[in-house]
Amino acid sequence: MTEINKLSTGDYVNSAVRAGLGVIPMLGPVATEMWNLLFTPPLEKRKIAFLEELAQRINALEESDKVDINQLVNNDTFIDILASITDQRKNLWKGHNIFTFAAY
Structure with missing residues (x-):
């Protein structure tokens, strides 16, 4: 079995996408929240x-x-x-x- 907190590739991809969305001027916070809601x-x-x-x-x-x-x-x-x-x-x-x- 895997450790709960052991980071996977999916964790890194998710963080990278959230960071990328967060830098979009004016829409970043909304886009990040939508990402979190959908995925x-x-x-x-x-x-x-x-x-x-x-x-x-x-x-x-x-x-x-x-x-x-x-x-x-x-x-x-x-x-x-x-x-x-x-x-x-x-x-x-x-x-x-x-x-x-x-x-x-």
Whole structure:
């Protein structure tokens, strides 16, 4: 699995296009905002995919009756682990392992 924050070619292309649009006199800010509206940056897509996978895993644990989500809300250990794996410096694989370990 890839690291969430590891920059890809798509990230560089997106940044270059945004920078190029931004220098257009008078229309730059509007063009940049339109670009952002029409095209989701690759980094944002990776973050969304990670959070969706995390939600699926939490739902699967709840459906298996191994975890009660209502109890997790007040569980400091769970909150610490969740904060740790959603930290942008962590990669998806480490997050998966930490969460799976914490559920047992």
